[in-house]
């Protein structure tokens with residue numbers, strides 16, 4: 001037994017680690033999830049299907065919001081859950097208990113599944129649903145940003161060194177202009193009105209974003225993205241993501257594709 005394994009076993013004796021889903025004590029080779037919960041993780045495989053229940057729901061929401069004339073947008077989540085399932089603990093641990101390690105593992109799994117999927121291959125910018133600055137200060141972090149950063153790392157890693165453009169990560173691209181009520185206790189129509197118009201995408205000073213192929217070469221300018229990936233922790237009704245999408249459309253116009261990705265699908 002290596003020293004590291006010995007120390008881990010000793011630490012498990014003194015402070016037993018438990019499975020984030022079922023609460024069972026973990027053995028030394030397990031991390032965050034026991035083997036049986038990992039084997040039963042209800043993966044969606046949405047990344048392999050351009051049309052899937054989450055994408056259908058998101059596109060329906062876009063149509064209801066008057067954002068329909070931009071084509072069918074892609075959407076993907078790593079796993080299914082309902083609020084009474086143990087798998088809900090994965091996102092709750094990240095959101096409420098500062099358990100970043102487990103959340104990051106699943107975020108990387110999500111990133112790898114997107115990196116393999118053909119229709120996410122041209123994503124060139126990753127951003128996330130923001131918290132209002134007051135809530136961000138209270139919580140100390142934004143769980144969607146933690147997920148988005150891991151997803152971005154996986155996408156960037158797949159591009160290889162030959163791709164000079166790479167994938168940009170812009171966690172501060174969208175900001176929440178006003179605080180909104182927690183969505184969890186609201187029904188679908190109240191969720192939509194709660195977040196409508198609550199977001200704005202940052203307009204870079206002057207010509208910070210220049211149109212691709214426009215020939216303008218401002219030193220500070222960045223080429224307009226073609227495919228933005230918007231990341232959040234859980235997809236429920238899509239209201240928040242749709243409101244963020246509207247904010248991105250205001251800045252980037254009708255031609256940019258905006259896809260969404262979340263850890264969990266609770267639709």
Ligand SMILES: [Zn+2]
Pocket residue numbers: 019020021022023024033034035036037038
């Ligand atoms: Zn378990």
